Amino acid sequence: MKRKNKPENNNKNKTSRREFLKKGLLAGAGTVLGGGVVGSFNAFAESGDTIKVLGPDGKVMSVDKSHLKEIGARTEKQMQKEGRDGIPGRKWVKVIDLSKCKNARMCMAACQNAHQLRPDQHHVNVLRMDRGGETAPFFMPKPCQHCDDPPCTKVCPVDATFKRQDGLVLIDNERCIGCRFCIAACPYSARIFNWTEPKDAEKYEDVEYNVELNVPQKKGTVSKCLFSADLLRIDKMPYCVTACPNGVYWFGDENENAVTNGTTKETVNFKKLLKDNAAYVLMPELGTEPRVYYLPEKDRMFPFVYEGSTELKKDKH
Amino acid sequence: MSEGKNNVSKKTLNTIVSDLTRPIKNHYGFTPWILFLTGIILLGLFAYIIQLKNGLGVTAMRDYVSWGLYISSFIFFIATALIGMLISAVLGLIGIKWITPISRIAEMIALGFAMWAGLIIIFDMGRPDRILNIFMHGRLQSPIVWDITVVNTYVVISILLFLLPLIPDIPFLKKTMKDQPTWKQKIYNLLSFGFVGRPEQYALIKRLIRITAILIVPVALAIHTVTSWLFASTLRVGWDSTIFGPYYVTGAFVTGGAAVVIAMFVFSRDFRLKNYITDFHFDKMGRLMVLLMLVYLYFNINEFLVPGYKMKLAEKPHLYELFQGDFALMFWLVQIGGLVLPVILLLFKKMRKPVPSLVIAVAVIIGAFFKRYIITIPTLLHPHLPIQNVPEEFSTYWPTPIEWSITMMAVAGALLIITILAKLFPVIPIWETAYEEGITTEEMNEFVKKEND
Incomplete structure (x- = not known):
């Protein structure tokens, strides 16, 4: 059964961007990447540690570690x-x-x-x-x-x-x-x-x-x-x-x-x-x-021990 | 046959109209009955709210017995609803006259129970909030989709089969109900559809009734056959049967027949219609019940004797459980008390009198209810692979008070629909009764006009 898949273009873009980021690169600043990053940045306190990331335009940038969040996996x-x-x-x-x-x-x-x-x-x-x-x-x-x-x-x-x-x-x-x-x-x-x-x-x-x-x-x-x-x-x-x-x-x-x-x-x-x-x-x-x-169930346990007993409680079935 | 009616003899149109419309005006005993039904419905609603909040875990159903009282009540409701088709359509179409005073009663029962059958399915759903998925993502392969389609179609056609024969009665109601509240009169005005008793209107109505009566036969057969397929389409022991369709349909006629006998008794006594629903009609219904129950018994013998003779390995534990195990008492009570004994008793003329008829019908209908329980539950308790590593409660089932409350709400709801219909409209068709007394349509028109002036 074919399912309808309207926003195809949209999805493709997202996928390629995601792949790009996945290949060993870390996702960076929310202002640069827009909706691709999940979560709010204001929730994180600055940690002081910085890390270098590759921006979408190819420039290497440094951002505070606390600003980093792993890109949310695929959308639902x-x-x-x-x-x-x-x-x-x-x-x-x-x-x-x-x-x-x-x-x-x-x-x-x-x-x-x-x-x-x-x-x-x-x-x-x-x-x-x-x-x-x-x-x-x-x-x-x-x-x-x-x-x-x-x-x-x-x-x-x-x-x-x-x-x-x-x-x-x-x-x-x-x-x-x-x-x-x-x-x-x-x-x-x-x-x-x-x-x-x-x-x-x-x-x-x-x-x-x-x-x-x-x-x-x-x-x-x-x-x-x-x-x-x-x-x-x-x-x-x-x-x-x-x-x-x-x-x-x-x-x-x-x-x-x-x-x-x-x-x-x-x-x-x-x-x-x-x-x-x-x-x-x-x-x-x-x-x-x-x-x-x-x-097949060869090599069966004999005598059969179950929960410390060799006697089995009879099932109803 | 007609001599059976001799105690009724000739009635004038005046008597007929006043006798049949009197119960609509007279409210004796009405309020306590409505309060009683409303109380049960409120209790059921309360139970349903608890179920919505906490999930179906408030029922006794678990992973193995995953269908329980709701589904078995659903079959029972569909079964009861089927009688409308048998009495007003099949018997009507082949020209049987004695059904005139009970055909509307049968239709009211059909409407009340068919409507609530649809609701019971919703009570059983784990996610009633997603009911629209059935329309958005419905798949034609699924017997549930067939069931929803035919049940709704049946409700619609049943409404037509109730309303159409009602239209010629409306002029009488308009005349006699002048003293009633305006909302009631508005309903009558609306439902008259401009009917004033012209000959071509009568001809049209009769034609429409005939078409609807023909239409309802296949749809009614379909609703119960498809309901049986919800079970027969699975690979479960006890459900995997080729005769489930006719087995259900014939069982349904027994259930509905018993419901009609009970309703006949109540209406003839409570509405003081003994002159219209007479011993003659009870006798006829008793004979019909014998026939219906014999056919059903025949299917029961097929359904249990043949597998019981072979005792296939997979079916053995299931059949033993029914014949001599945990369900044996219920099984034999239902088969003997609810089927074999009623057949034997109803063979005697004395037993087809109103009071014995009522007692037998009550036994039959209780048996019919638990018969559906026996079809649904024991099969689920015997899956192909053993029930293990789950809490003890998973391998037993007895409905919780929540389930009983919700089921009783459905019963009360169906009775409420029947009560409301019986309080708005005459339970016995005026024009058809008058017609059978030899009163012509011209005389009826004259009567309506005269009173009008």
């Missing part, structure tokens, strides 16, 4: 547009090696930390799977599956949740009306809702909304795993992937046919990894075509 509008388009040429995939997961939950903590979530709100949730019988239970991290045929985006009445060209399914909480149809539609229970004011809401009050991070979270809107789209944009791996101490996560680009392990940083052939390990996806019969692959 720009982030929205880029966030909806995705990163061209990419097809992100995640491979989760169930034989490695020891329920360290570092992925959950890193994710909650990055996305302004409370401990009971999960973009990625490590589930204790019990298939019954003689088999030992195992742990299964469950992020959003970023399906190629996503049931959630189909039902959204306002295009607040959408599929990008790089395979990610994102949610725009500036547009979400909170009908929760997507939560009902998702068979993986990957979506959460901000039933009350989000954690630390007042701290994030003035933060510009980044659709690729879904922060600040907003009351009355849906949130979900984003494959850390904000990090992917700067060529970094997702929060959960790098936080894992056990080498559970592989992440990469299907187009490159390569995935990298978040713990060991080893890069391997994606298709081969899947084939050699008999990878599978969750509930393929539903036709959702997930972009998250699982390597």
Whole structure:
């Protein structure tokens, strides 16, 4: 879907200026640069330290350090547009090696930390799977599956949740009306809702909304795993992937046919990894075509120890 | 059939007009009833303000049971609203005469409940302030957009189907309501649309009524089918069913039928219209209910027996929960007390008398309300993947007082609309009743003129 993009010229100018400044130069005096600088200068006291900066006309100038402020990242509008388009040429995939997961939950903590979530709100949730019988239970991290045929985006009445060209399914909480149809539609229970004011809401009050991070979270809107789209944009791996101490996560680009392990940083052939390990996806019969692959739960803990006990409390399900 | 009406015998136009307009003038018991409804609505508004302030967290809904009492009440309201289409459109179009005194009642019920159904959806929204996004960014793929479209269309056509047959009654109202406040007379003047009873006006009105009645049939089928698709279009156990459309539509007729029986009882007693809404009509409605409930029972058997026979792995816990688990009591009460027993009882003529009819209808409608609850909640409690690492409250659901208050506000609101309509306009069409008594339109015109002088 093409989004309208009226102030194109304007944006281009801004971008080129920003790039110029980004390349190792510091942003300088507000009077020279005008609206490009965020914030008010009167709020800063002179520090006495000066620093040399390159002005827009090529002259080197010296300004007081206190007058400097890092240029505000991209504008919300720009982030929205880029966030909806995705990163061209990419097809992100995640491979989760169930034989490695020891329920360290570092992925959950890193994710909650990055996305302004409370401990009971999960973009990625490590589930204790019990298939019954003689088999030992195992742990299964469950992020959003970023399906190629996503049931959630189909039902959204306002295009607040959408599929990008790089395979990610994102949610725009500036547009979400909170009908929760997507939560009902998702068979993986990957979506959460901000039933009350989000954690630390007042701290994030003035933060510009980044659709690729879904922060600040907003009351009355849906949130979900984003494959850390904000990090992917700067060529970094997702929060959960790098936080894992056990080498559970592989992440990469299907187009490159390569995935990298978040713990060991080893890069391997994606298709081969899947084939050699008999990878599978969750509930393929539903036709959702997930972009998250699982390597089988071999090498299970036996006897299974959970919270200091070998006995499992029976789930209702 | 006509001998059933013999206790009514011939009525003069004079009696008909005075009988049918009397309840509009007579305010006995009106004020306490309105105060009661307003009280419930105010309580609900207060609850809604709390919900707006603190978010949907004040409800018992959480990430797994993310649709609760509001959505199940929404289905119930849409269901009740559907009866207008069945009685005044379908039965009217195929020429069934006994519906004359109850067709307007059915339309009033349809209007009241359809309007509040739209509001319940807003109560359920996390961001009601962004409702305009649906028009700014609406996507045709989403069943919610279809639902909003058809519900609004249904409300509009229902208003027409209420107003059009009302127009020929307005001249009678203008005459008899001379002593009423001017705002009321202004409403009558406005709604007469210049109708003075000329033959070509009658012909036009009848034509318009016919067109509207035909139009409303597909729209009404659409609103409840689309409402069922909000569920059937998901991959959830218990909702992922191909018969959800007809299952909902037939269930809706049962709900609305029960609502009409209750309204018939109240109006015939409270408005002293026993000579117009007679035992004969209760008997007919009882028979109709038996038919409607049997069809619905048939769909219920399909919906539960077939999956229950197969017991697919994914559906097993859901079905066990309904048949013998936490929801078993509610499930069997609703199925037996709200469906099977009423069918059996209504087979007996004695049970189709007004008072037993009322008792049965109340049981049916309460059953219908909780049936929607049973369709909505247990499915959400059984997602494909286990509910873990969340507080205990996430894996249970029982509505909070806030949710009950808001839902009761919707019920009271629908009843308020019905009450106001019944206090402004005759609940039984004057001209159609007179027509069936053999009074010609010329006689009616004469009557209006004579009184005028």
